[in-house]
Amino acid sequence: MNDRHSGPIVWICIIGGTCLLLFLLRQVLWLVIPFLLGVILYYLLMPIMVRLLLAGISRNLAAMIVAGGFLLVLGLAGLFSAPWILSHVGSWQDLIGHYLDGGTSFVLNTALMLEQKFSVLHKAHLSEVVNMRMAGYTENFAQQHIAEVLVSIASWLPSLALAPFLAFFFLRDGRRFKKFLSHAVPNAFFERTLYLLHEVDQTARRYFQGLLKLTVIDTLLLGGGLWIIGLSSPLVLGLIAAVLAWVPFIGSVLGCVVVVLVASTDAPNDPLVAYSAIGVFVLARLLDDFIFMPLTLGRSLHMHPLITVLMIFIGGAIAGVAGLMLVLPLLGIAMAIGETLGHVITDPRLRARHRQAKALLAMQASADLIVK
């Protein structure tokens, strides 16, 4: 079963199934994100849960201890950091304003520089147009977008609070659910199904471990590059950009904007620093999207790098940002299910054994019902 070679029909079904899943998930997006966070928490907390189980604690109690402990740590962290956060809200507003001003100046300086180099742009009054647009945007930003952002955060928070509860139920009932599923499988397909469930679990585990590895690589790579060009807090910036990169492409753009804002504010009179930061960022992203991501996430899912990249594009086209995030784990799971089902369904011996078992059951059930 380890040397499986699926045919083109199985692969078409796998890719088609993944696209269908993405389309369906788009309809329940509010549930997808907490579900995803719940799964990440599950894999994060699972080793502690296993330790408790091996210490002789029941599954229910172990799940309660682990999930309760996590909520307690989260609550304590919130409690202790709340005064500090509240006391710094004002300075953060100033800081954000400071960086936004830095970014605006950088864009305007770049427009002026372009005007000086290209007379066509000078005639088109590029800098004035940019200045007007940016002034209008920044002046109305608070009125137009703050309420919108707050409302969307308020609407997402309840569903995000689902994540720890989902993780608790995954921890408590995951094995029970697996047994429940396998219990419904006929004897002839039982071993293969156990293997399939194991593969799905391993695929998800490998994906999230790959994601964490990728985050560390991205942080170090970007942090190193930004440190070389002399930016402040390079590791923090690298980490922010690496976490944003969990959303392929769009996350990268947001990360780049953050880096450019910091670079242009740190060195307002030296646009070369901001250009270098963009260069470092683009280089890191190229390495990430075409080398590290296929090598970590793609390899963790045993996928060809070309399929990984193509599926990221398809995922984005079908389900937007959520599609970009979910396409690879979904493809991995669809691959594990599709390849195993393909093997089971196309195995004539297993099907014959299942038919024989059904016939035996029918015979046994009607043994005393024969009409003479």
Added chain:
Amino acid sequence: MFGFLKPNYLSARLQRLKTQQLFSTLTPRELTIVDGLLHTRQFLAGEIVFDEGEEGQALYILLSGTVSIGRTRDSVVEVVAELTSGSFFGDLALLDNTPRSAQVRAKEACEMAVFFRADFIALMETDATIGYKISLQLARNLAQRFRALALGRPRIEPL
């Protein structure tokens, strides 16, 4: 919920597991852990448990009933042994990836506990004591079979 605070006693199911050769040396706590990993299956008389040459993913512990072990010779399956309640088979699947060396068929209605290889390996990695105890029982069983084979009176070869 607070079962771990109570004195260890064996439920009827765990007592039945304790009588199995493979788990005879496990403590009640260890038996509870192993029980959580086992799957229970029922087979009808005449139903095939697994085929010769099939890739093995699990070990089977016969909780009740009898199975016959058959090997194909000249396209005919010949019964070479029978196993009764308390025996286990398919143990080589836990140790390596070799195909099943014989066919196993339920001679009468059977109940079996199934130990999936990945669960067994994960248990070995996370709890060395249970892993060691089960492995020792597996090794003892294999030694008995090979000794019987060497003496020319094989009960059953490893599957």
